[in-house]
Amino acid sequence: MGRLTNNRLKSVFKKYSKEERRLVSSIKMIVGTKPFNLKPYQIAVQHTSVAKSVKKGFKESNERLEYLGDAVLGLVVAEYLFKKFPFKDEGFLTELRSRIVSRDSLNHVARTIGIPQIVRFDKKRKTPNSHKSLYGNALEALVGAVYVDKGFNTSRKFIVQKLLKPHYDLEEIINTTKNYKSKLIEWTQKNSKTPNFEHIQTIDKGHFKEFIIQIQIDDEPIAKGHGLSKKKAEQDAAREACTILEIE
Amino acid sequence: MGRLTNNRLKSVFKKYSKEERRLVSSIKMIVGTKPFNLKPYQIAVQHTSVAKSVKKGFKESNERLEYLGDAVLGLVVAEYLFKKFPFKDEGFLTELRSRIVSRDSLNHVARTIGIPQIVRFDKKRKTPNSHKSLYGNALEALVGAVYVDKGFNTSRKFIVQKLLKPHYDLEEIINTTKNYKSKLIEWTQKNSKTPNFEHIQTIDKGHFKEFIIQIQIDDEPIAKGHGLSKKKAEQDAAREACTILEIE
Structure with missing residues (x-):
């Protein structure tokens, strides 16, 4: 062969x-x-x-x-x-x-x-x-x-x-690998903006729950994220926000 | 075997x-x-x-x-x-x-x-x-x-x-497969909003050019897209906008 x-x-x-x-x-x-x-x-x-x-x-x-x-x-x-x-x-x-x-x-x-x-x-x-x-x-x-x-x-x-x-x-x-939440917060500090992570919904799925987090920057809704813990949902939302705001 | x-x-x-x-x-x-x-x-x-x-x-x-x-x-x-x-x-x-x-x-x-x-x-x-x-x-x-x-x-x-x-x-x-631009326009009509596709930049790359298109909805910048033609850049920007606005 x-x-x-x-x-x-x-x-x-x-x-x-x-x-x-x-x-x-x-x-x-x-x-x-x-x-x-x-x-x-x-x-x-x-x-x-x-x-x-x-x-x-x-x-x-x-x-x-x-x-x-x-x-x-x-x-x-x-x-x-x-x-x-x-x-x-x-x-x-x-x-x-x-x-x-x-x-x-x-x-x-x-x-x-x-x-x-x-x-x-x-x-x-x-x-x-x-x-x-x-x-x-x-x-x-x-x-x-x-x-x-x-x-x-x-x-x-x-x-x-x-x-x-x-x-x-x-x-x-x-x-x-920095986490997205700290990346986003760094960015808002540098740009004199105020971020807000708001827990807007919990979806009950029996033995576990899904959390929905919304990020607002200077009171404007930027992104939503979901996850099996609030921390994960925050990361998910922050990742989305980093993409939208083109934060590297 | x-x-x-x-x-x-x-x-x-x-x-x-x-x-x-x-x-x-x-x-x-x-x-x-x-x-x-x-x-x-x-x-x-x-x-x-x-x-x-x-x-x-x-x-x-x-x-x-x-x-x-x-x-x-x-x-x-x-x-x-x-x-x-x-x-x-x-x-x-x-x-x-x-x-x-x-x-x-x-x-x-x-x-x-x-x-x-x-x-x-x-x-x-x-x-x-x-x-x-x-x-x-x-x-x-x-x-x-x-x-x-x-x-x-x-x-x-x-x-x-x-x-x-x-x-x-x-x-x-x-x-x-509907194109993203028409999806977005449909959505804006349904929601009484005004979309605007603006050609904001052309990058000269020798034998070809890259176009950058920005979409604004009610004067708010929503998404950018790029492509080798204006049409492709519009599609790219519209796809991005559909994702951000969660338009299915």
């Missing part, structure tokens, strides 16, 4: 142009395995700004692969945390996952593993920061390409071995 | 109680294959209201499996649509996926395939609608259980063959 695959690779390899061979080497470095089919990787490293129209109104950019790669990353990280933290609840896991796959984290990892060297985009009239998420998006698209080319298990291996383990310090992420 | 598995199943099967055998049959009906390990399925059908504490502050309810199953569903549906619509952009795919995995859809499918018959929850003092999403959540947890028990390929087969193909009419979903 191994031999057959190698032969197949070699026979394909010969047909590659110099530029393609360079991409194959980069993929091998970044992903850990050589492509079977180079096509999805070529699309993954192609930003919308250089994508060609293949059909009326449809450009072959990396955005579809980014959509797919985002879902692959989501599952692999979800499973990794699920197994690593058998006694943590889904709120903890969800929050940790969202920090791992955040734009900032992905951009950082993408730069570290060499995505900038393989992404093609239109450099004309471009300021260095005009595409903050370009590299992180391309990394998601690359994950999508690995999935299309080699399936779920190879994608999982790539994500866990080449991205998660070497580039994330989970303990540090957990320790530095 | 098949024989070994059958023997393994039989030897395990003998140890099951009557109640467990009933669950095994139901899983076989719903998922299409018998469990190797019944444990994750038992957790999946156990709502928080009947979950036991296995550790201080930690209940073995189905919420962790729901978190995992949500990610499995997300990837399987993402891939299914990715392959089915090779010339549709990621905006279309994302929107269609979110309709497929929405609370309403999942609750409906869960009821149809018999999830209410296997979920265990506390029925005391419960009104019929007090747990609108209980069945959809349990379905996600069941997907998580299949994933834990049998891995990705079996989960995908279950989702595609037993959920997606028989219970979703994609054409109908596509045709009835």
Whole structure:
């Protein structure tokens, strides 16, 4: 099986142009395995700004692969945390996952593993920061390409071995995760506003209760949250408020 | 291989109680294959209201499996649509996926395939609608259980063959997807409010431009959106506004 695959690779390899061979080497470095089919990787490293129209109104950019790669990353990280933290609840896991796959984290990892060297985009009239998420998006698209080319298990291996383990310090992420309530309160202090967490409803569900909390800022209702404790409902409402107010 | 598995199943099967055998049959009906390990399925059908504490502050309810199953569903549906619509952009795919995995859809499918018959929850003092999403959540947890028990390929087969193909009419979903802008406008008319879509910024990115649209309702800024066309930016802003205003 191994031999057959190698032969197949070699026979394909010969047909590659110099530029393609360079991409194959980069993929091998970044992903850990050589492509079977180079096509999805070529699309993954192609930003919308250089994508060609293949059909009326449809450009072959990396955005579809980014959509797919985002879902692959989501599952692999979800499973990794699920197994690593058998006694943590889904709120903890969800929050940790969202920090791992955040734009900032992905951009950082993408730069570290060499995505900038393989992404093609239109450099004309471009300021260095005009595409903050370009590299992180391309990394998601690359994950999508690995999935299309080699399936779920190879994608999982790539994500866990080449991205998660070497580039994330989970303990540090957990320790530095500020809670949303304190983030929101900090923000209101900085902006001389007054936050108010009001418990507006309790829904009785038999053996347990669900609490609804509403946040007002300077008497204006901003967000609602719910949870099985008041504390959880406050966090939920504060998270919503942080999103709405674009508090990082 | 098949024989070994059958023997393994039989030897395990003998140890099951009557109640467990009933669950095994139901899983076989719903998922299409018998469990190797019944444990994750038992957790999946156990709502928080009947979950036991296995550790201080930690209940073995189905919420962790729901978190995992949500990610499995997300990837399987993402891939299914990715392959089915090779010339549709990621905006279309994302929107269609979110309709497929929405609370309403999942609750409906869960009821149809018999999830209410296997979920265990506390029925005391419960009104019929007090747990609108209980069945959809349990379905996600069941997907998580299949994933834990049998891995990705079996989960995908279950989702595609037993959920997606028989219970979703994609054409109908596509045709009835109202756009967010018209949803928002309908809502403002019903509530005697005035919406205003304002194009507040254009970001020049070389060969293409990104548009930023802000929605005000009765002169109050509600949401912003961005996109590669004004129309897309409006949709993006309107989607955000619908979320904030809780417009279904």
